[in-house]
Amino acid sequence: MANIHQFDAIVVGAGGAGLMAALYATKGGAKVAVVSKLYPTRSHTGTAQGGIGAALGNLDEDKPLWHAFDTVKGGDYLTDQNAAMVLATEAIDAVIELEHMGLPFDRTDEGKISQRRFGGHTSNFGEKPVRRACHAADRTGHMILQTLYQQCIKHNVTFFDEFQVVDVILNQGACVGVVALQLGTGELHVFHSKATLFATGGWGRVWSVTSNAHSLTGDGAALTYRRGVPMQDMEFFQFHPTGIYKMGILITEGVRGEGGVLINGRGERFMEKYAPRIKDLASRDVVSRAIYLELREGNGIKGKDYVYLDVTPPTVNKYLAEAGETRRITAEDVEKKLPDILDFCRVYLGVDPVKQPMPIQPTAHYAMGGIPTNVHGEVVIDANWTVLPGMYAAGEVACVSCHGANRLGTNSLVDLVVFGRRGGKAIAEYVKQADFVPLPANAEKEVESEITRIRKSSGKTKPYELRQAMQKTMMEKVGVFREEAGIAEALNTVRELKTRYQTDLSIDDRGYKFNTDLMEAWELGCLLDLAEITAISALNRKESRGAHSREDFKARDDQNWLVHSLIKNHAPSAFATGIYEPDLNTDKKVDMSLASEDERFVPKARTY
Amino acid sequence: MDMKFRIRRFNPEAEEGKRKPYWQEFTLTGVEETDRILELLHRIKWEQDGTLTLRRACAHGICGSDAMRINGVNKLACKVLAKDVGEKVQIEPILGLPVLKDLVVDMEPFFAHYKSVLPYFINNSPEPERERLQTQHDRELYDDTTKCILCACCTTSCPSYWANGEYVGPAAIVQAHRFIFDTRDEGAQERLDVLADPNGVWRCRTIYNCTPACPRGIQVTRAIGEVKLAIVRGSPEGVITEGAGEIAVSNS
Numbered sequence: 001m002a003n004i005h006q007f008d009a010i011v012v013g014a015g016g017a018g019l020m021a022a023l024y025a026t027k028g029g030a031k032v033a034v035v036s037k038l039y040p041t042r043s044h045t046g047t048a049q050g051g052i053g054a055a056l057g058n059l060d061e062d063k064p065l066w067h068a069f070d071t072v073k074g075g076d077y078l079t080d081q082n083a084a085m086v087l088a089t090e091a092i093d094a095v096i097e098l099e100h101m102g103l104p105f106d107r108t109d110e111g112k113i114s115q116r117r118f119g120g121h122t123s124n125f126g127e128k129p130v131r132r133a134c135h136a137a138d139r140t141g142h143m144i145l146q147t148l149y150q151q152c153i154k155h156n157v158t159f160f161d162e163f164q165v166v167d168v169i170l171n172q173g174a175c176v177g178v179v180a181l182q183l184g185t186g187e188l189h190v191f192h193s194k195a196t197l198f199a200t201g202g203w204g205r206v207w208s209v210t211s212n213a214h215s216l217t218g219d220g221a222a223l224t225y226r227r228g229v230p231m232q233d234m235e236f237f238q239f240h241p242t243g244i245y246k247m248g249i250l251i252t253e254g255v256r257g258e259g260g261v262l263i264n265g266r267g268e269r270f271m272e273k274y275a276p277r278i279k280d281l282a283s284r285d286v287v288s289r290a291i292y293l294e295l296r297e298g299n300g301i302k303g304k305d306y307v308y309l310d311v312t313p314p315t316v317n318k319y320l321a322e323a324g325e326t327r328r329i330t331a332e333d334v335e336k337k338l339p340d341i342l343d344f345c346r347v348y349l350g351v352d353p354v355k356q357p358m359p360i361q362p363t364a365h366y367a368m369g370g371i372p373t374n375v376h377g378e379v380v381i382d383a384n385w386t387v388l389p390g391m392y393a394a395g396e397v398a399c400v401s402c403h404g405a406n407r408l409g410t411n412s413l414v415d416l417v418v419f420g421r422r423g424g425k426a427i428a429e430y431v432k433q434a435d436f437v438p439l440p441a442n443a444e445k446e447v448e449s450e451i452t453r454i455r456k457s458s459g460k461t462k463p464y465e466l467r468q469a470m471q472k473t474m475m476e477k478v479g480v481f482r483e484e485a486g487i488a489e490a491l492n493t494v495r496e497l498k499t500r501y502q503t504d505l506s507i508d509d510r511g512y513k514f515n516t517d518l519m520e521a522w523e524l525g526c527l528l529d530l531a532e533i534t535a536i537s538a539l540n541r542k543e544s545r546g547a548h549s550r551e552d553f554k555a556r557d558d559q560n561w562l563v564h565s566l567i568k569n570h571a572p573s574a575f576a577t578g579i580y581e582p583d584l585n586t587d588k589k590v591d592m593s594l595a596s597e598d599e600r601f602v603p604k605a606r607t608y
Numbered sequence: 609m610d611m612k613f614r615i616r617r618f619n620p621e622a623e624e625g626k627r628k629p630y631w632q633e634f635t636l637t638g639v640e641e642t643d644r645i646l647e648l649l650h651r652i653k654w655e656q657d658g659t660l661t662l663r664r665a666c667a668h669g670i671c672g673s674d675a676m677r678i679n680g681v682n683k684l685a686c687k688v689l690a691k692d693v694g695e696k697v698q699i700e701p702i703l704g705l706p707v708l709k710d711l712v713v714d715m716e717p718f719f720a721h722y723k724s725v726l727p728y729f730i731n732n733s734p735e736p737e738r739e740r741l742q743t744q745h746d747r748e749l750y751d752d753t754t755k756c757i758l759c760a761c762c763t764t765s766c767p768s769y770w771a772n773g774e775y776v777g778p779a780a781i782v783q784a785h786r787f788i789f790d791t792r793d794e795g796a797q798e799r800l801d802v803l804a805d806p807n808g809v810w811r812c813r814t815i816y817n818c819t820p821a822c823p824r825g826i827q828v829t830r831a832i833g834e835v836k837l838a839i840v841r842g843s844p845e846g847v848i849t850e851g852a853g854e855i856a857v858s859n860s
Binding site: 096513 | 750
């Protein structure tokens, strides 16, 4: 018999979105518990570096409408325009609120929040780069995570740390809670709630080169998918252009915001060819593709599969002078503005970015797709925006969709605070009028049998073999560039791996206390399910848009594909899904509410 | 290259009588000089012994999960490379917190100390419509201590903490420092009162282990010294000026 807890609201995950939601639900009077597999400060929000976008206009003239435009264009017009407008408008107030919570932003000469340039952020509808990213050195995410955790402590939010949520409980058409495994004891706990918000982050560990933490295994997405909640736009996964070569550790776009440039093996600043107007500050999908194309032409450094990111003052100043800018940078500026980046490169590469260029390659970074929600954080389960009562999602695991086919830099942090806050507010209102829907009998039994199967597994295949095989095939065939045969091969491979996962798994640790062997194996099941539906969604979308770049369908096709993909498991359970074709439909139209009033938001060719 | 690991193990579920810590050796082949210790521990866990248990998340020194004693010194396993330690390495859990399993320790006492210093922004004045202004100079005063990732490397390297777990410890003081010296904050006095307690800053004997232990390069001992000086003076004002940290440290 599991331990049963009852709260008005459960928040799953303690990154920026989860903490913001928990804070607002608590402030709104709800009794809230945050259930997280990590201590909150270990969450991946903490690794975000360069900044949080908001049209404060502290250094350059700026407007929310311009931010919304960049977000829509950056998303290659798959962005729901109502969501983009909410994001851009509420970003301002959200950033001010973070400052009021004590967040130590860097300051301008006047003592205001300092802002820097970032990829795809422009003034006046794409005219020129704008300083919009509000920053705290290159540890903006760290400061957001710390600040929100501090506020949760201040407001006495209840935390269940190191509790891994393994199933969502649905009953009578509503979400009534979750089942979690307490890592320290191995015991299962049932959390009974009126409202449950998923803020479990992304699944970059599907790919072999990633900026993502080991913990980013897409648990929340996978377990809700298994229970029949559709996943939206799974084919769109962002590859950030500048990961440290081979390791994937992120080098912030803020480096380019400060004037850093990408250089190929011929010593050329190649982004001039691909984005003549804003060059190295084009959207991430554009820059990642440009790097791949350079590598393909043999323009990697020393013929290898990487290029340089150069922020050494002589190089930066040379290009600033060429561009007619009066600004110059010094070694001291680089030290001051990018301390963590310098530390990563010095520790991991033995390279000093003040004196030498950094070897970089694109790295799997961010899920644009995920659990579909409306702008209030409510989960919606079909093309008609039908709400699943009691279930909410926010942050990377959610798909509002404010990022469309490609997220702009800084907008993930904006998403966390804006939609985390909206989710928290919506929950506070909901739980005031909603009653507890009863738990079904033996709510934990099904997932308990899956956990037991893994604990006792005695086949021949170790989890890491399956994981590495999946990561390799997804990197090669469902990465920056894709085409039909390759995706189909990847899908086959993933399905073979899934079969082995279910029939031939073997783990070593049979214990209950802190059995990370068991949890890693369970997480692998999540990754495999998500890899499979990513490949299926990618195979289905026969066009190139944003991060989904098909070599066999090179053009964007607004006639047929200005729609979201919804993929759904039609055999709901707590188990990793079997090998069968899920339902996939593209009936959900992209919201075009800005375009209907303003011609500038109508989809057009995307150049930078 | 080949590399030998000597790892401190503890299985809380071992049979009665065998339930005590022990050393176990592992050998890895094909190690590259630039491999992180964390990756190599993963290789041991994944390829050789799945029961080896540790915490980790981001793997690049930001999340603070994988603090451990590597050749006797507190480090994050993801920030130490094979070439930093050579062909033999000894790995133990951090000291001063109860070991739960292998390299995993009970972090609850650590977070309890953290929470005791009111580690959150306090300002009860009416909020302005826009951001509160702060000069670059004032922002700089507490910059160093905003880097803290709560990994516990400092606190669990401190002999005073080992001797007395009631001592609030360096990490909690660093977190308090971040607010005490923030000119926007109004809670300095309350925090100074907490830290003037016998288990507050005065348990610090300026042994200095904490500063080199910090994977974020925070001048921990200096920060503690500044808090001490603020307590002595009754106010944080004017404590941090050029070189004040060193004076505070040497006077304490």
